[in-house]
Amino acid sequence: MPARIEVLDFKPTPGRSKAAMAWAAHLDDQTKLLAHDLKDIQPAELQWQLRPGMNTIGMLLAHLAIVEVFWLHVAEGHATEENMRKCLGIGTDDDGMPLGPGGRPPKGLNGRTFKYYLKLIQRARTHTKKHAARFRDADLARSILRTRRNGQRQRTSLRWILYHVAEHFSGHYGQVLLLRHLYRDRGKKA
Numbered sequence: 001m002p003a004r005i006e007v008l009d010f011k012p013t014p015g016r017s018k019a020a021m022a023w024a025a026h027l028d029d030q031t032k033l034l035a036h037d038l039k040d041i042q043p044a045e046l047q048w049q050l051r052p053g054m055n056t057i058g059m060l061l062a063h064l065a066i067v068e069v070f071w072l073h074v075a076e077g078h079a080t081e082e083n084m085r086k087c088l089g090i091g092t093d094d095d096g097m098p099l100g101p102g103g104r105p106p107k108g109l110n111g112r113t114f115k116y117y118l119k120l121i122q123r124a125r126t127h128t129k130k131h132a133a134r135f136r137d138a139d140l141a142r143s144i145l146r147t148r149r150n151g152q153r154q155r156t157s158l159r160w161i162l163y164h165v166a167e168h169f170s171g172h173y174g175q176v177l178l179l180r181h182l183y184r185d186r187g188k189k190a
Contacts, residue, residue: 020135023162024128027068027169031121034173037180041114045183052102057179058109060172061117062095065124067168071161072131074146087127088120132162 038057046058055063069087073079084092096106140159147153156164 016133017135017137017140019137019140019159020132020162023166024125024132026166027125027128030166030169030173031125034121034176035118037177038114041180043111043113045180046112046114046117047105047110048179048183048186049105050179050182052104053099055097055099055175055179056105056109057176057183058112058117059095059097059099059105060176060179061114062090062109062120063097064169064172065117065120066090066092066095068121068124068165069127071165072128074144074156075158075161076131077144079146088123090120128165 041057043058046061047056049056065088066084069084070079070092073083073087081091084090090108094106094108096103096109099105135158140157140162142158143155144158144161145153145155
């Protein structure tokens with residue numbers, strides 16, 4: 001009997017910019033892998049904190065959705081707290097990040113299930129794809145000038161924003177997997 005061949009590919013969804021839609025497909029694939037890796041996670045693990053001041057898996061998942069929507073709002077020129085809440089139902093700071101030394105996770109995330117976080121990420125992705133589908137390849141070089149909360153001014157290209165959202169997602173995905181490992185190994189002696 002011939003061996004089964006696993007097909008590994010992802011296809012961009014339709015849109016004006018093939019690059020932007022390939023990027024969105026990359027995020028979809030990472031989300032699918034994340035959902036598979038966390039399919040059995042329980043609320044206790046989602047809100048477990050290695051020590052005060054450190055992120056929980058739940059905080060990181062909420063953060064993924066917030067950052068994705070935030071940067072697409074920056075790209076479109078309407079990054080406001082009101083728009084964030086309209087899109088996700090939570091605000092920019094509701095992930096509790098960054099926590100100060102000794103900080104505890106936000107109470108608004110207590111008892112949340114993985115289904116809650118996955119829906120949050122899916123709402124962010126729906127928003128992202130709606131906007132990314134309108135981008136043309138030429139738009140990716142467009143520059144956006146923004147002023148950060150600390151007063152620092154930045155000029156970023158739309159291409160950089162797309163890159164940043166993807167590398168941000170992947171980086172925190174790795175952190176989530178590390179926290180799962182630490183959670184499973186807690187209390188074991190070397």
